[in-house]
Amino acid sequence: IVNELKKLPTVMYNSNGKPIIFDDRKRKETIFEHIANKKHHLYVRDIAIIPKILRDKSSLHNDKKSHKFKNYYGKRSGKNKKPYLKIICKVEKNKPEIIITIYTVRKKD
DSSP states (O other): OHHHHHHSOSSEEOTTSOEEEEOOSSSSSOHHHHHTOGGGOOOHHHHHTHHHHHHOGGGEEEOSSOTTEEEEEEEOSSOOSSOEEEEEEEOOTTSOEEEEEEEEESSOO
């Protein structure tokens, strides 16, 4: 999973054309190791749909708890107990959105 994450473009874009990058700070592990953690329940096929989810306007949802974050939800392929992929991005004014984490969920919030 880590190798597939590293193959993704370093800068991806959302539906509005705003750049989205991976967060490399604030952890004792790399962002790729964090996302590939077993408790996130990701498969290699999930990594390939990340850019498509970020570009899809209907996948964007504002975070209920904080205005500093945006959540992107995308449908995973195959039959899974957790059919959605959730991508959490931190939003800062005049800066690219930063991917904080990616994991699977049962339903959209």
